[in-house]
Amino acid sequence: MSKDLICLSGCSMAFDDVVVLDNVNLNIKDKEFLTLLGPSGCGKTTTLRIIGGFQTPTSGDIMFDGVRINDVPPHKRTINTVFQKYALFPHLNVYENIAFGLRIPKPGPDGKKVSLPEEEIDRRVMEMLEVVNLKGFEKRRVSQLSGGQQQRVAIARALVNRPKVLLLDEPLGALDLKLRKDMQNELKRIQQAMEITFVYVTHDQEEALAMSDTVVVMDGGRIQQIGTPEDIYNEPQNAFVADFIGESNIIDGIMRSDGVVEIFNRRFACLDKGFDKDEAVDVVIRPEDVDIVPEDQGQLKGTVTNVTFKGMQYDIIVDFYGFKWLIQTTDLSPVGSRIGIKIDPDGIHVMKKSEYSGMFGDYSSYSEEYEEIGDVSIEPDEEESGDEE
């Protein structure tokens, strides 16, 4: 892919001794769609604000196109932001909101500030209204627009300045599910059509997987993993990433040799290599990678303790020797029945032990945990900025 446009090297940030960013190193390539993903207070918004220029890192450097920009104020960066609650100007109509940036005189080639001619402003505003599907709304007050329309005005207002990078801070958080899905496609389309770099902040893992070229998973002010959506999902680096992205059963295991891992005293074939002999590891098994077989044919045998109908599949909880697994299956196994399971080698993913080991991946408190996960994807992440400021 193309060259690096933005580089954060060793960026740390502390507010009154509270460390919100801890030695973040991140390279953002030109024209890529990069998502910062993590729970509330993980430092993703702070990272975005450092790129936007609203905060200066306590230590470390931020480079833009090879130039250090730690001390360049926001209005001198060729970066624009779509704010979490849109921050549209209530005293201006849609047209004037979008034209706001264009009406500010910019230094020309000779260093003197020049204003754009009115026809040019008009042409570009109209062009943007077309891109975001808001033709005919020019004269509306922003208070007369729906959430989705305000959202699109905010995007148009940022993009009309032709930034090299667009920063988006949970832009879809306040929209309902259906509209959010539409806007995801819309954003991806705009990003590809205009060929600019998007840096997107969200706590919604589905959104991140669906839209991004690169996903950066963050927690506790540190980057946990950087990779493509497939990498992040299939090859999580630690228990936190495995748990945060999708559903995971995370089990203690021992690596007996390359390609052989032992769980519950049984040996399973896997594809992972490069661990020490008999090294203790975390093993991730995704609920959809488990095949249910008759009890006598199973590699492991357990009892079904809970069944939830999810539409496309059943989520069943199975008790294996006291450890509860989540398995997704299209075949109903009633509560109380004994089943066996089989796992293919590519369904097993082995990770090194980390500080997160033992914190996630057990479904013994299944019902409560599920509620929590459900909440996160619906509620906008309002506390975040407050937490970090």
Next chain:
Amino acid sequence: MKNKLSGFAVPYVIWMALFVVVPILIMVMYAFTTSDFYATAENFSRMGAYLSVFVRSFRLAVIATLVCLLIGYPMAYVMAKEGPGFQRMAMALIMLPMWMNFLLRTYSWMSILENNGLINQLFDRIGLFDLINHIGLAVASEPDKYIPITHFQMIGTSGAVVLGMVYNYLPFMILPIYSVIVKLDGSLLEAAHDLGASSVTVFRKVILPLSLPGVLSGVTMVFVPSVSTFAISRLLGGGTQMMLGDLIEQQFLGGAYNPHLGAAISMVMMVIVVVCMVVMNNFGEGEEQAVML
């Protein structure tokens, strides 16, 4: 409209009717009658003689309002931008004088501004007048005719009246502007910066227009009492700065006893003020709607 608790509003309605609506009706009746209570418009035609008082009242009130705005807006802005500690302290300093009676405060300005008041005494002590007289004598073309000065004339000038108005009414300018600016969404300012605006541009294009509703109510709350004041102009104007309030008072209590003329002047003043306010509020309506968002 019909509310279970609406009965509790009755005392207020009666109060308003008795002490606001009825007096206005009486004023209107007096304005259009002679002392024998014959209908007439003569009270209004006689008012031309007092044109200079009208002009002075509005001129001083406009000046006082502008000065309040020039001092009050930056003060309100700084207060809104500073931390809570500064805000509490500034608020206390603004409210403190208001705990004391308005007339007493104005009297205290008299003793400060008088010819042998605090300021002139101070200047005398430090030898400022001696110095001026010295120089004056030296540069005077006819030293014999040079009259040495003993004080600065401050009391009895229009400046003193404006000072009194500004001093008394400044809080009414600061508070509404402060409360609007302090509620401005910080992300709007960040968005403006983000779109390329320097701090000056952010102020001009975002903060100023969005704080206009506060400015409008501040202007109203300073201008209306200023234009109708009579105590300030009497005490600090020393009788030379007659304003509408003084004129009206004279017609009711003073030597020029003529309540019918007084009522007519009051009515005209009220109408002018109401028209001013309506025009201003219409001008600001769009903004206010915007801030409701």
